[in-house]
Amino acid sequence: MEFVYESKKVLLGQLAFNQKYLNGSNGSLSVMIRNTHRLEKGLIVSKRKKIFGVDYIFDLVEAYCYQILKCPHNLQIKWTHDVLEEYFKSVQIESHENIQKAYDLFLKTPYFFGKNKTKFLPKPLEKFSLSYDLLLSFFQSRHCVRSYQKKKVPLSTIKKALKLALTSPSGCNRQPFRVIFINNSKMLKSMSSLLMGMETFRDEVRSLMFIIGDFSYFSQVRDRHLIYVDSGMFCMSFMMALESLGLSSCPLHWPSLGERDMVLEGKLKLKPFEQCVLALAIGYAKKGCYVLHSQRKQVDDILRYNDVCID
Numbered sequence: 001m002e003f004v005y006e007s008k009k010v011l012l013g014q015l016a017f018n019q020k021y022l023n024g025s026n027g028s029l030s031v032m033i034r035n036t037h038r039l040e041k042g043l044i045v046s047k048r049k050k051i052f053g054v055d056y057i058f059d060l061v062e063a064y065c066y067q068i069l070k071c072p073h074n075l076q077i078k079w080t081h082d083v084l085e086e087y088f089k090s091v092q093i094e095s096h097e098n099i100q101k102a103y104d105l106f107l108k109t110p111y112f113f114g115k116n117k118t119k120f121l122p123k124p125l126e127k128f129s130l131s132y133d134l135l136l137s138f139f140q141s142r143h144c145v146r147s148y149q150k151k152k153v154p155l156s157t158i159k160k161a162l163k164l165a166l167t168s169p170s171g172c173n174r175q176p177f178r179v180i181f182i183n184n185s186k187m188l189k190s191m192s193s194l195l196m197g198m199e200t201f202r203d204e205v206r207s208l209m210f211i212i213g214d215f216s217y218f219s220q221v222r223d224r225h226l227i228y229v230d231s232g233m234f235c236m237s238f239m240m241a242l243e244s245l246g247l248s249s250c251p252l253h254w255p256s257l258g259e260r261d262m263v264l265e266g267k268l269k270l271k272p273f274e275q276c277v278l279a280l281a282i283g284y285a286k287k288g289c290y291v292l293h294s295q296r297k298q299v300d301d302i303l304r305y306n307d308v309c310i311d
Ligand SMILES: Cc1cc2nc3c(=O)[nH]c(=O)nc-3n(C[C@H](O)[C@H](O)[C@H](O)COP(=O)(O)O)c2cc1C
Pocket: 142, 143, 144, 145, 146, 196, 197, 198, 250, 251, 252, 253, 254, 278, 291, 292, 294
């Protein structure tokens, strides 16, 4: 039942992706972001090809047009616009009918970022210098906290942490997730009853965040793990951002138990192709509270070095 429920979501996601111009699906956003990302990669290769992107350039411009009408001031639209502009400058437009068709549509599309002169284009790498020891100490100072002060967690602080976490890498830059933050006490009670790993500290939790993956970003079953991988990377950054803002957190496993998913879906008003990945308890740690030792594995416990069969 549990497995079937998840597979159904993956398939419903594919369906929604294919109906990408219907409300509710993130298919067209996914097409726009992924293909803009592919064009950017094409622009930075050491030997840039004279013609590239012909297989997806029209789909990209079509998705871009749709997104402009849907949310014209989204900064990802500007990014796509600037990359497309650069792309059309760098290829011979008449050399391929797909490029020509895409260019014609691009020219007809309204654009709302006229005054913003900064171009969102590939740029030279600037390395930031931060000592390993400092970073190690920061990471080692983070612990899961299961005992929180009564102090409410402000939404503005959560937004700051989210801004930082959104810098995390994501497959083709799609970021196929959203988050739901709850600090209303009645809602907290209702939601925390669904989480299994917090029996010992349920009453301590002052706010919760649910990380919700969205399968409508993907046209292929093979990409089904990306919601988990990307959400995981995002969560780690988010937790470190919370630390830097004086907050603590504890990830809370979401047991995917079919029936429980259904209840959660109703409470959080999720779409049929959305899947809860994880929850996080967030709050100000109680003064003097204890944290677990949780001894980690050593590097040699997990590392195998150049140990591959070559035929
Ligand atoms: C995916 C995931 C799920 C977790 N679920 C729970 C949970 O349900 N309840 C809980 O108390 N801790 C949970 N944890 C926290 C781990 O127990 C904790 O990270 C681990 O013991 C290491 O301790 P530390 O984070 O304090 O260093 C979870 C952590 C992760 C990454």
